[in-house]
Amino acid sequence: MKIDSIQNGIVLDHIKAGNSMKIYQYLALDKLDCPVALIKNVKSTKMGKKDIIKIDSLIDINLDILGYLDAGITVNIIKDGVLKEKRRLELPEKLINVLRCKNPRCITTVEHSLDSVFNLVDRSKGIYRCEYCEAEGN
């Protein structure tokens, strides 16, 4: 299977196999009108299998969401057909309006005008807690 290389755009590499559709939805890539290629189950020496997303445009990517979903992803920025920048991700300290609190007693479940804020409390385990009620986010 052959997908053409891109001239100006973004390649999300090293996505855990099977996660690309979730990332496609969280980043709202369906709203773009440029070509987007979603490649699943690519052979990888490091990961065995991986997914790749190629976006044929230099759009702003929400790296916080991406870091939360899969901190192992590499973001490659391509300009004029050349790899200009390789960004590694990490779990963001704060997630704003990414997760919704599932604790029925939390104020955010009834007052929807409030930003939903989750703070990273344990980086090694990737645990986030709601800023309001401290319930674990997932």
Place this chain on the structure above:
Amino acid sequence: MRHLINITDLSVAEIEELIATAQDIIQNGKKYAEVCKGKKIATLFFEPSTRTRLSFEAAMLELGGSVIGFSSAESSSAAKGETVTDTVRTVACYADIIAMRHPKEGAPLAASKVSPVPIINAGDGGHNHPTQTLADLFTIYREKGRLENFTIGFCGDLKFGRTVHSLITALSRYRNINFFFISPEELRIPDYIKEDTLWKNKLPYIEVERLEDVMPQLDILYMTRVQKERFFNEADYVRLKDSYILEPSKLANAKKDLSVLHPLPRVNEISHLVDSDPRACYFKQVLNGKYMRMALILKLLNLEVDS
């Protein structure tokens, strides 16, 4: 702008400062009688409370200030669908400081993000109740003369008991405290308290099911009510509510200087026969709570009294 949402919003040094102020209020009450003259506290209680609301109101009145507010959501604009943040923005136009109780967890934090006056969390669902913790700490301090080097047992509803969570968090910052958690399996301390507070600070704790097994080792026994409103299911409440009742016979093998605390109100978890035991401290706790709330109001309003 300082608020008190979680007990950890106050440093250990600030808690010591509040204790010193509260002690001075007890000894020299007259000099505080007009310090809040012209100031108003709004007590916004979106769910019922006798003790906490009256404690805040009494605290402000004894400081020479005045009180406005409501005592249930039905008697406020919340009944018309007004948001907490709108209510607080409005009330802040009338009051210098706000004490808020709300059934939803995190409501006081949401309020503090928009309020131009200090917000005090007077209890948010099963989450936090920092001024009760101030009352508990002051009571321990007055009874034991210290806030370190003791063994404390928490008994009853440790899962939903917000006063328990706040007090454990507060005590985690002091040295050499041993914790016993006495509860049925269904009402044990939540994992996040264990992970974020006990494990992280390497604090020793033991979970047991029977109060009698640990009574002789305790310096402080913190009893709690199994609260009906914290259960989704009435059958679970009925099954568990009588599990842990303190009666005089259970105190027979306790230390002579044990201090029995309870955030009140009680239902039947402490027999009235225990009230006359000198180790019962729960009504002293109520009074101590008023003094600590007075000290807190002064601190958040940046008011000082000449010594």
